[in-house]
Each structure stands twice: as structure tokens, then as C-alpha cells.
Amino acid sequence: MIDSSTLGEFRSPCENVQRIPMRKAHTGLIATLICSSMLLASNQVFATPDGPAPIFIMRPLDNIDWYKDPAHRQKPLDQLKYIPFGNNGSWLSFGGELREQYDYFSPPAMGFSALSKDDYFVQRALVHADIHFGFGPRVFLQLGQFNTWGHDAARAPVDKSDLDFTQAFIDIPVSLGNVQLTGRLGRQEISDGSGLYSGTLREGRNIRQSYDGVRLFANGKGWRANVFKVSPVVNDEEAFEDYADRNIDFSGGYASFMAVRPGLNVDAYAYNLQQTSRFVSGAPADEDRYTLGGRVWGAAAGWDYSLDIAHQWGDFGAQDINAWGSFATFGYTLSDIAMKPRLGMQMLYASGDKHSNDGEINTFSSYGITLRAPLLSESEYFTANNLISLYPSLTLQPRPDVTLKAGVNFLWRESENDGFYRTPFGLMLMPSQGQGKYLGNTLEAMAAWRINHNVTLTGQYTHFNAEDFMESAGGKDFDYVRASVNLKF
Template identity: 35%
Template sequence: MNSRRAHHRPTCKRLHRSALLWISLLCANPMAMAQGSVDRPALKSLRFDEDWSPLRDPALRTDFLDPLKWIPLNDSGSWYATLGGELRERYEYVRAPVFGLGSPPRNDYFLSRASLFADIHFGPGFRTFVEIAAAHAPGWSGSPPATQKDTLDVLQAFGEAKLSLGEGQLSVRAGRQQMSFGSSRLVGVRDSPNIRRSFDGVRVTWIESKDLRVDAFAVQPVAPRTGRFDDGRDRAQDLWGVYATTNVPAVAGLKADLYYLGLNRRDARFAQGVETEHRHTVGARLFGSHADFDWNIEGIFQFGNFGGSSIRAWALSSDTGYTFSDRTWTPRIGLKADAFSGDRNLRDGRLGTFNALFPRLPYFSEANLVAPSNLLDLQPNLTLALTPTVELNLAWNPLWKQTKADAFYAPPLSPVRGTAGTQSRHIGQQVIATIEWSATPRLTVAASYVHFEPGRATRQAGGRSGEFLATWLQYRF
């Protein structure tokens, strides 16, 4: 163990020096520290959504990195390129993962990822977007998974054609791409691990003003591998669907999502066994804000087949809150509540376990204790804006199994051994504290601490208390 730590120490030092160098470069330019003008484009989680064409106006080119954001490729500027990327350095410590039912019992390590992208526009009707990424996990006990270590690979590479039709715009995107819909409860990026989730396939989008957006897609998830340029599509899984978002004019501030998602998955594993899963998901989400209230409520139903068994599963989720906008620290009091169905009888020829498909990570906390399947949870929370750039979030999250017969599931969707058929539903609870400093529009520094205690259902399987700590620095340009 000591030799392993000694072996990784120089690498960790290099990571620290790299992070400090980036901060020094940032602080050396006063413009980079400004919080930005409302007229300037903003950095986004999905980098291909950024539009830097306003920098055609020389008056808006006020940042020292603007030469990377607006690179004209012809005299008129109708052809142009945007370059960008990200560096993230993250440290994690975990004791007794998954309530002590995971392995190893204790681990601490660094996560380092870097990415570069090029967004090239050939006029208003066509563009290509390419992003490469490298990720490493020095200090990891044993061999890190491919979601944490990937020497160098293509994260995204697609071509997109756009066509204006009346008051709307139709776009067709083909290739490797990231996707996120709604609250990312079913399809979202995987941001806590080093390698974000990508899909290979086709996506068609119709946008009609700001009132209606419809996406249709047919894709396969990308299976990361640890080598160089060896990531390939997971041919054991197929995902397709239609996702629509619209305003609801009758109610101020209300919007709605309606969607259908289909999944084929070979060798799917649940507490009931291992079979081919053919699952259909239909759902609706109501979300928005009015005055100081905000709400996000979603209902989901699933049906299909799991081998010779039928699938009948469901989920209800809500995230509501009230912000005291006229008080010091602008406190927001919120309540998250979820119910994800489980399997009531493992031998009745019906699978009742909900499958969240490809959800965002983290889902409940940075510790990633449980997956959203066979689960009931509440999460009262308090968010405080300590300064205009520093936000603190405190939460308490008790967890129960929805059914005793089914197991509880660890991310991404693995039944935890010994947790099916327990006498109690109580999985446990976690207490969460997260603080985030948006030092500049590009630089974020954050930390999250989670303490978790097992409930009766996990203690029966040998569960125990544990903790998780993560600190990270993220620089995007």
C-alpha cells in the first residue's frame, strides 16, 4: 500500500502544479475575473449549445480568450470556428461505499480530466463539432473503471445540418453526442465521473420560437475503454424516443414536457434475474416558477418485457421550493420527494422494478449511494447565497425500499447482494453539505461532504456507516 501511494505521489504533485498554473494564468488577466456582460455568450454544461457568433462585433471581444471563440474562416465571417475546453482536478475520499456493501472498504484518489473541442460552422446551415478527452485516476485502489480512466478518446464528433421552415427550424445531428432532456432524470450527462456519457446515433430537433421544442432520436450509448481511441458503441443497448417541451399559456410560468422513450438491453440484471429487457417509458413533467415559488413535478410509467416476464413500473418525482428573495443570503427552502417502484414478487412473472435508463450522475448526492429504483426518499434542503458567487446547500435524505421483496440498487443499476427479501424497508439516511464558489465565469471551486448511516434493511446485509468527501476545481474556456 505504501509503495503504491509513493508511486502516485509525483503524479498528484503534477496535478496540483497544473491546477495552480491555470489559476495563476486566470488571475493574471483582470478581464477574466469579471463576471461577464449580459451581451456576451455564456459557458454551458453542453458545450455545443454555446453560440459565439455575437463576437462578430469587435466591441464584444473584451476577453483575453476571445481570439479562440471567434476565428473567421472566410472574408465575410459566415464560416468560423470556436475552440474551447475544460480542465477538472478532483479529489475523493470514501469510507464504506454503498453503506459498506461496496468495495474497497476505504479509498482515496485523485480524478483528473482534460478536454478540447472545435466547433466549426460552414455558414448558417451546417457545422461539425469534435471533442476529445483524457482522464486519469492516480491513487485509485486497484484498476480504475473506464469511466474514470481513459488515456485519450473522442468524446463527441457529429455533423449537424439546419434548415429554417416558416417560423421554425429543423436540425439533424448525426454522430457521437451528449444528450440531456428535462431534469435529466432519465437521459443526462454523467458529470461526477471523469468521462461524461455520450451516445452514437441520430437526433432530429424541431424548434418553433420559444414555445415548442421536439426532439426525436435513435442512439446507442458509448462504452468507454481505458486505452487510446478505443471507445465504441455499446451494441447490447438501444435507446430511442421523442421528447417535447412546450409553454402552458393558461398558467403563468408553467411549462410542460411530454415524452416516450424506448430501451432494448441485453443481459439486464435485476433481483429477479438476468434477461433481455425491452422497456417502454412514457411520462410528463410540469415545471416552472412564479414569484418566489418554483416547482418540478414528474410522473412516469413503464411497460414492456423482461425475458418471459412483463414489465409494469412507475415513478413519481418532485422538487419544489420557496426563495426568500428579500432576506439576507436569499435562502431557498426546498423539498425533493421521489417514489420509484420495486418488484413485489420475484417469481410472479412480472417485473415491477423501475429503470431510470441513463440518468444524471450524481442523482441524490455526490456519494452516489443508491440508484433510483425500488426507492422512496425525501430530501428537505436549504440553499444559501452566502455571497453573489458562493452558494451553500444543506440536505437530509432518508431512504427506504419501495418493496421489501426487491433489492436496493447501486449506481448505475446493480442489485446489492443480500438486500432482497429484507424484513424492513429502511435503507438508511445521508446528510449532505455542498459549497460552491463561482470564482469567475470560467472557474468553479467546490466541495461536498456526505455522512451516511445504514437502516435496518442494510444492516441485515452487513451494512455500516460511512462518509464521502469530494473537492474539485473546474476551469472551462
């Protein structure tokens, strides 16, 4: 609880927001966004010290050791970061997030819609309790409330939900010599590697992807690994009605070997995704898809790089699966000159189906539960199925707390005998609906301002130029704008 006496004569800029009529939802949300950022940036509630570790997207990764010193818990909400209890070293930490976001599409659905535009607000509110018992176990509980206002088009099923658990798990640690093992049981988020095959946060959407199941972590000297068996959680808009989709079984493992050589880290991963009655094109069928891949990544002498290569095989109904994909990012940062420009390049090559009646599916699949979004565009329309992407970019830091990035992403279908796939709906256009491989290009721009330890403002812009296949299929140029404020403690 915040002690109002610590605020002195400070008057909240938000005190009159509640008088705004709800029928003016856009006005009210804009006012809430502005006043909330003013409140937190004012440093009247939160401390803005240099000491705390960064606040992660995946909040179970937060390191709150800095707050264990009473001298670092002077502000009201700082006191919630570390609360010791009992006599055996047990402690409790609270945290939360409020994200207010505005989205604008013109036209929506890449022009395959009668609407000329769609703009709306989404709101994400999260609060968590992280309980560490001195004798070993840990309990992590996170509740979320998700709202949306103003849609003209049909809203996404992951935009709105009443209160529910987004994460609720227990960790049991065990030491075996120099190896630390941790078993995790319950609802949890999963993200490993570059995000192409195994990142599942879905951070661009209002509701991120959670899973119900079990996971085992192992950490040794210079390496770490985890294995898991889970099912994705399906959002139900009613309170406490989310459920695991038992028609989907996702299992696998990811291992990282750190500093194999200076500037070189090596990852290896294997996954199995089983889905019953999955619909791609034609009749639905059961899918049993395996992915085996590796990644090399690191940084040295101003360069940074990451390269994934993976092969997929298995069965889709009576057809065999034989597909592959690669994803690479690399850049060079000129750290000795103004604004520290980084010249970057991102490349993706994901196979498409070669022949429709040969009994073999060649479409690499990374959409659905195994794709981090956004990955290829802030608009989130493009996914790594039958796709070639070439994306040069320039990143600038005019000051340490401000990041600017811009680039052009060129997009092709890998195979003319396969269609166009869109996040998160899968196959959007059949190969016969358009001509040519070239889809078009997107102009991508992003700006982020980290006001302080707790407040970040971001803005994104995408302009898509429809070409060849998209244009012949009836798609249009579109613009997308996103503006958000993210408040975390």
C-alpha cells in the first residue's frame, strides 16, 4: 500500500480522469496513458536508481537482489520488491505492468476488407507475486486483465480477457554436484533462442502465449539446457476460464553452450509439435512435426551475429513433411562516433511446398504456438512459412535512453506453388490467387524512449508496398501505426 504521507503536496495528474464519460473511450484512454506516464516519470512513486537490474519481459527472470539492501527501498513501491518473512531466508516480491497501446491500420487485413481503416486501443494489466522459500521451492503467480476499445473490424481473440492466471507455477530446485536442476510445474511462458522456432511470447499482441505443463532446467559451468512437455493455453474472455488445448502437444529441448570460443556461443534444439485436426488447406488432418536445429551467435569487435538453421520432418495426415528454414541477423556498431549507429541485416529463408500432389509437404512451419511476434514486421502480418525476407536496417542512439531504428524489408514467396501465410491465421491466399513470387516491401520505423527504470514509450510505423503476387490477388498498400506506454515495477 502506498503511504500518501510520502507524497507531500504532490497532486496526481490523473485525479480527474475518472470523470471522463466512458462513451469517449479514446479520449479517456489517451488521458490515462499521458497521466500514468507523468505520474511514474515524476519519481514520486518509483525510485529511478542506477542499481536495479533491468525489468525483463518475462518477469520470472527479474533479479531483485539490489532491493535486499534496506537503503534501496526508500520509495513506497520499492518496498514491495523485497519482503522477508519467517526465519529461514524466505522472501516475497511483488511486481506489475500496465501497457496502454493504440493501433491503427489503413486499410486493415492488407486490403482484403471492406473497411478503409481500423483503429483501437488495447490495455494490458499484470500483477505478480514471486515467493521464495528458504528451504528451496519457489511459487510464481501472475494475474492479467486485458481490455480493448474501438474496433471496427473483428478483434483478435487475444485482445480481450477478464481476470485470469497468465502464469502460476512452482519450482523445485535440486543440486547435483556442480549442476543445478529445477523442475517447474504449472502455467508458464516459454522463450528460447532467436525466437524464430522456439520464442513464444507473442509480445506484440495484448495477451501473450502461456502453456500448461512441466519443464526441467539444468545449469552447469558454461552451459544451460531445458526440456519440456506442455500444451498451449487458450484464452476465454470470461474470468478464470482459460484452459489448456489438449489437442496440441508441444515438447522438446533447448541447450546453450556459452563462450565455446571468444565471441562464439552454440545452441542446439529439438521440438515435436502434435496437433489433431489441424486445418491448412482442404480437409483437416493430424500433424506430427519434428524440428531439429542449431544456432551460432555472439559478438566481437563491434560485430554481433546470430544464425539459425533447422530441418523439419514428420507427417501431416497421409503426407510426409520435409521442410527447412534459416534465420540470420548480423550488424556492426560504430560505437566511437555520435549516436552509435548500427548497420544491420536480417535474412530469412523458409521453404514452401514444391508440388501440391506429390504426397510431401515442404512448407516450413513456424506460425501458431512456436512463433515470436512480431518477428518480421511490426504489423505482424508476415510469418516464416514459404517466405524469403531481406531486411537491411539502421539503428541510432541519439542518447543512452533513446533508440531509433528504420529499415526496408523485401519479401518474396519461396515457392510459386505455395501460398501466402499470415500470422496468426495460417494460409491466407492460395497459390492460384496471385501471380509472381514478389510480395512487396515494408518500410519499418521504430522509436523507443526509456524515461526511467519503470517507464518506456514506444512508437512503430509500417508502410507496405504491395507488389506482384499480393497486388494480383487483390491486396493493397497499407499503413500501420502503434504507440504505447509501458509502466513496470
